[in-house]
Amino acid sequence: MSEKTKNPAAGKKAEGLRVPWLLSVEYEYAAGHFATRFFQELRDNGRIWGVRCPGCQRVYIPPRPVCGICAGKTGEWVEVGDEGVIVGCTVVNVPFIDPMTGEQRPIPYGFAIIRLDGASTALYHFLEETDPKKLGVGKRVKAVFRPERKGTLLDIKHFRLLD
């Protein structure tokens, strides 16, 4: 490299310039036919419904138009229980910005994959309990409904340990 083309910053150790950018935008998603019906039932009647695949007889929650395993249409709505079993669980201690709110999600919080009685698949939801020693795979839980419901998954406040 000749003198003329030498980088003027060569040899000087400088901290690189950094440029901040804040993203604050709102999105609005269509729920689709199946989820719309699910959340209306949850809001209006406090009941939880899945759909059955006529091929493999799996009862899907979240409800959906197609069974991925059979690659065929689902269809029959089936009511499932508001109690179920923990399939996997954790208590989150790590802070992060919640993309649902733009704020830091309060920690610690418990959440689990829960298989509701009568369902074949399992659902993510919050747990009331935040002591990992009291939680465990295989423990039974029950949905705690909010008195005022809006038609979202949070119409169930959380799941409470039954045992």
Place this chain on the structure above:
Amino acid sequence: MPHKVGIVATGQTKHTAKRTDINLRELITEAVTRALDDAGLRMSDIDAVMLGNMEPFEGFMLPELWSVEGWGGLGKPAMKFNTGGTVGTSTAIAAYYFVASGIYDTILAVGFEKQSEGHTQTAITTVGDPLWERTMMAGAIGNFAVMASTYVHESGVTEEHAAKIAVKSRRNACNNEYAHLQMPNLTVEEVLASPYLAYPVRRLDFCPQSDGACAMVLATESKAKKLAPQPAWIKAVATAHEQQYMGDSPRRLADMRSQRAASQRVYKACGISDPVRDLDVAEIYEVATYAELAMYENLGFCAPGQSGKLIDQGVTTMSGQLPVNPSGGVLATNCIGATAMIRVAEAALQIMGKAGKRQVPGANLALATGYGGNAWTDALILGRE
């Protein structure tokens, strides 16, 4: 029949938590320059470029546009892949498809991510359906913790088994000049003393967030033989996907359908019946210690419930029968868009005999995997012949 394809060169950045000295384009340039130098090629020798990156992490739309001068793409055919944790293997497999099909002779594949510039856990949480899972998810950490709790329950692996994986990774990383987390003196006790990020996953059970890029040059048989004394031949590739929701396969880690399917497919193509005996080295995509343990089962390295025994016996350590992640793996370095490609590049270095202090002597057959999205798996087998 696909044409024979060889990896002839690789290039990586020194992966680290924050590369504040350079921008994304310059990061890419570092890896690309090293790969081209390794092959003795110039950008004009490259027919097409495959790129891999996860845009939500940096908040760039079209990073391939922002970085076109970093990867020398002006006027060239190019494509970008955006498949989650599997980005790097998807990109490598796409490059393979183009050479194997005879469409291009020489391809550059590049994976990159500058995690320090965005919000990883927030971006990953948007993987979840906003109506159902996004509300509860806590990035990759929360998902893996839930999966790990099931795996611990079913397999009986202990926190000590997980800690041994953490120690193996960070010590192996000391032999890899590109690795992010190098901890030569890490002990099982230190891992067990690190706090829970999300029970049962402790801080040292989980991967770091890294800035880094990886590039590879792939070529047809005749070109590969001229460009490298020992190319790493791609013997087989497979990708397998999962259903949409986490709870659709509740034993997701304990019985990883996509990983079993992808690995069985590449094993069958290569006549591998006992991977621990038949493979010489594996570079697998394990973002958490418990994931590596579960993957031992799902990749057929051990019988169900025996993964703890495998690490107790040291089978997957550098001196064992099947060293897993001599590079330190994802537990030592995770620059997401590059991470799965690093698995392929590290497997290639082993086959080419260029892995330096982390070389497994005489490595003849290597497995590389990618894992991500909603539990998708990519798998590749590389070999000397």
